[in-house]
Amino acid sequence: MAQSVALHPLLDKGVKKGSSLFAGGVLVCACTDRPVEVKVEEGIAHNHACGCTKCWKPAGAAFSIVAVAPSEKVTVLKNGDKLKVVDSAALIQRHACTGCGVHMHGPVERDHPFKGLSFIHPERFKEQGWTEPGFAAFVSSAIEGGVDPAAMDSVRGHFKQIGLEPYDCLSPGLMDYMATWTAKKSGVLHA
Template sequence: MPNQVSIHPALDGGVKIGQANFNGGTLVCACVDRPVKVAVKGTIAHNHACGCSKCWKPKGATFAVVAVASHENVSVLENGDKLQVVDPDTLIQRHACKACGVHMYSPVERDHAFKGLDFIHPERFQESGWPEPTFAAFVSSIIETGTPPSAMTSVRGRLKELGLETYDCLNPTLMDVIATWVAKKAGTLKEA
């Protein structure tokens, strides 16, 4: 019998495999009147389920679905006047619609390994076929948003049923990117 823990509406029925040739599209907020639209050109990467307390999650979701795109490939198409930065003090500058609350794009602008990337929520694409999530990050962080610690075994079990390896930080590839950037900046690593 499958585990009935709800992860995210786009994942609860099973992870849908994306199209290998998905080349971007238009993200649309949840507003009926004057929705914010953001163009994303090219591919997106590192799509994952995120349990952190900062990412936008649709109603009823325990996890967000988050990927990254190159900053130069992200542009506001319509109704940018409805956007505001959620918290200007965070590394990831989450630009949300003031009316519906959906985070539309979230650039990293400070000196960091992820500088030049924008975090996006691919389920907001009006086009289908976006790359599927391949792991779950910051899984333990869902406790901070109200999930009882006693539910964590079931949550991790459900993520594994969906084929998503679980991490309480980012996956090893992204953690290596951060550590490499830190080591180069400190001068302890000359070549990567």
């Protein structure tokens, strides 16, 4: 019998509805000494639970909560000297705090459909009311993070129970967006 899997502390008991009026705020790392602060000057988009092994997750969580904001609206306010890119070869340049490990922002700078976006973890906002997650992505990847494969039906069932459709990639709308960008870039589709 598969064990119960802790999705994320803010998802295990259901999804808390956010506000479509949320206009950004300040993300704060988990350090008590000289915490890193990052300002996001706009609302967030495509908030979702993510099972990939690259995203920062709270202790004990199998999934992260991650969203995007325009990179030009993301600014390091305080203690940026504590930030270091986790993997410079990765598409998402995740800037993590060297003190606590929290990923504070992750811009996409390469030629990609997500170029110009920064990935952030909205649970790190000082402010309440950020837009809630709308789906679960890379669900199967949680196995690579240590989730028992026998628990995956339960994991998918839990996501559906809390109103998040589980995908083993991104949501269909985001996959269509990426495929359209690629088709236009290759000339298969014309703008």
